[in-house]
Amino acid sequence: MQGDGDAFGELYSRYVNRIYNYIFYRTGSNSDAEDLTARVFHRAMNHIRTYQNMGVPFSAWLYRIAHNLVANWHRDNQRRKEVPLEDHIHLAHRSEQPETRIVRTQEVEGLLKSIRKLPPERQQLLILKFVEGLSNAEIAVIMGRSEGAIKSLYHRTLLGLRDDVEGPDVE
Numbered sequence: 001m002q003g004d005g006d007a008f009g010e011l012y013s014r015y016v017n018r019i020y021n022y023i024f025y026r027t028g029s030n031s032d033a034e035d036l037t038a039r040v041f042h043r044a045m046n047h048i049r050t051y052q053n054m055g056v057p058f059s060a061w062l063y064r065i066a067h068n069l070v071a072n073w074h075r076d077n078q079r080r081k082e083v084p085l086e087d088h089i090h091l092a093h094r095s096e097q098p099e100t101r102i103v104r105t106q107e108v109e110g111l112l113k114s115i116r117k118l119p120p121e122r123q124q125l126l127i128l129k130f131v132e133g134l135s136n137a138e139i140a141v142i143m144g145r146s147e148g149a150i151k152s153l154y155h156r157t158l159l160g161l162r163d164d165v166e167g168p169d170v171e
Helices: 002-027 030-050 058-077 098-117 120-131 136-143 147-166
Strands: none
Touching: 002 030, 002 058, 002 120, 030 058, 058 136, 098 120, 098 147, 120 136, 120 147, 136 147
């Protein structure tokens, strides 16, 4: 029994920061992210004996639990917070010229504005892909879709972002 606790402690250490970051990006609140992260691992610990390896990393199961808890959190709170992603992006290098820094800042601000306009599902996809660095297979398990559906959603999301950022074609 002690070995089970030690093994779960190792899983916790390995994944707690990734799960917390995922939840924080979805809720925008440190305290809610901490609470929900604790719930994810509590639920995982209580159901670890029923976990079945489906050929994807263990983390996909944890992300799925986190996804469900965050969805419940949004439903229960009847509100949607936005996370200021600018706080997490280092825009300028000290060696950049002021003009370069301004252009880069404007480009990033435009991209973030476009991302915020996306439906929550597409924002989630971008977080899992670019912030968490997950594979399409892992994202598919987390989002409850096929890998092909994730590839298609990813493609449509990137095309939509490109069109939004570039604006209408000017002739």
